[in-house]
Amino acid sequence: MTTNWRSHLRPSLAALSVYDMPRARARARMHANENPEPWPPEVMAELSRLVGEVELGRYPDTSGRELRVALGEHFACDPAQIVLGNGSDEVISLLLVALGAATEPVLVVPAPSFIMYTHSARVLGYAVREVELDDELMLRPTPMHAALEGATICFLARPNNPTGTVWDPAVVHDLVASHPDVVFVIDEAYIAYAPGRSLWGTLRADNVAFMGTFSKVGLAAIRVGYAIAQPDLALALDKVRHPYNVSQTSIAVAHAVLTRFAETQQTLVDRAIAQRERLVALLGDLEGVRVFESGANFVLARFRQPTRASSFVAHLAARDILVKDVGALPKLAGCVRISVGTQDETDAFAASLADWRG
Numbered sequence: 377m378t379t380n381w382r383s384h385l386r387p388s389l390a391a392l393s394v395y396d397m398p399r400a401r402a403r404a405r406m407h408a409n410e411n412p413e414p415w416p417p418e419v420m421a422e423l424s425r426l427v428g429e430v431e432l433g434r435y436p437d438t439s440g441r442e443l444r445v446a447l448g449e450h451f452a453c454d455p456a457q458i459v460l461g462n463g464s465d466e467v468i469s470l471l472l473v474a475l476g477a478a479t480e481p482v483l484v485v486p487a488p489s490f491i492m493y494t495h496s497a498r499v500l501g502y503a504v505r506e507v508e509l510d511d512e513l514m515l516r517p518t519p520m521h522a523a524l525e526g527a528t529i530c531f532l533a534r535p536n537n538p539t540g541t542v543w544d545p546a547v548v549h550d551l552v553a554s555h556p557d558v559v560f561v562i563d564e565a566y567i568a569y570a571p572g573r574s575l576w577g578t579l580r581a582d583n584v585a586f587m588g589t590f591s592k593v594g595l596a597a598i599r600v601g602y603a604i605a606q607p608d609l610a611l612a613l614d615k616v617r618h619p620y621n622v623s624q625t626s627i628a629v630a631h632a633v634l635t636r637f638a639e640t641q642q643t644l645v646d647r648a649i650a651q652r653e654r655l656v657a658l659l660g661d662l663e664g665v666r667v668f669e670s671g672a673n674f675v676l677a678r679f680r681q682p683t684r685a686s687s688f689v690a691h692l693a694a695r696d697i698l699v700k701d702v703g704a705l706p707k708l709a710g711c712v713r714i715s716v717g718t719q720d721e722t723d724a725f726a727a728s729l730a731d732w733r734g
């Protein structure tokens with residue numbers, strides 16, 4: 377007998393924590409994988425004008441048609457294959473809900489990878505099979521194959537967060553071809569920072585969907601992500617999706633950037649790549665530190681002595697520079713993730729290295 381409404385809460389929630397980040401105004405915000413480069417004033421003025429034209433009393437288009445058409449042109453695919461989400465976080469949930477036919481559906485993910493895959497799956501009662509990466513923080517094909525037996529869905533972030541590593545295309549192709557019953561979601565959230573390495577266009581299979589987001593390319597504030605899926609999967613996602621899930625202001629801004637300001641956006645990406653290379657050089661100069669090659673807008677550094685990693689993070693925090701200590705994650709003992717900053721932020725980071733005696 378139910379004695380209390382709390383007995384209706386999903387049991388899986390008890391073990392989960394809330395994904396939360398302090399609202400950080402800091403001298404250097406280098407912990408959140410954003411593109412911090414400011415948009416030029418003339419672009420901001422035009423985007424403001426477009427937002428000013430939004431009729432606030434009216435609903436947006438139910439599925440963001442105008443933006444889906446522009447994305448369809450960009451990716452040379454049918455707009456019907458594109459489903460927008462309020463950030464790609466929402467797209468992850470849509471996929472997990474739509475594919476949840478089994479009594480206990482199964483998610484397979486490399487570990488470590490983006491936290492929301494496992495979080496959202498656990499909320500929904502999925503069994504989660506995490507497969508640790510190898511020492512180079514790349515996929516291990518044999519245990520991946522084993523874990524994929526009888527699985528439902530597998531998210532492959534490429535480049536991966538928080539490692540920045542980019543899975544070997546041959547390994548991905550082989551996994552996809554060997555497990556036709558599993559939906560593989562290739563999450564290319566960071567692909568702008570790994571030019572020429574997208575699998576879009578080369579990895580075509582019935583069991584593959586792609587995910588992308590505007591968040592990592594200068595537009596994190598507007599929360600627009602998307603899936604590109606087979607028409608029947610896209611239709612299923614659309615049935616799960618709430619209508620009007622992306623605001624008209626966000627649709628207008630994303631559409632304008634995609635169709636009119638793509639070149640400017642590319643310059644923001646290029647600048648962030650230049651700052652990443654500065655970070656790689658600065659960290660590479662530190663004694664006892666290995667910097668992993670990154671295809672993303674952040675770098676992962678491993679301190680040979682894990683205690684030095686924590687003292688490094690604390691040293692930076694004392695100077696109001698935020699980076700992410702990821703040392704507690706599988707395979708990442710002694711690792712710190714540092715997201716690209718603006719030139720000024722990287723300068724502050726560089727200055728604080730000068731007086732670090734870790």
Ligand SMILES: Cc1ncc(COP(=O)(O)O)c(C=O)c1O
Nearest residue numbers: 463464465533537565589591601
């Ligand atoms: C690999 C990956 N995918 C998806 C996301 C979610 O992005 P958003 O919800 O902002 O589109 C993130 C955010 O950090 C990420 O690292």
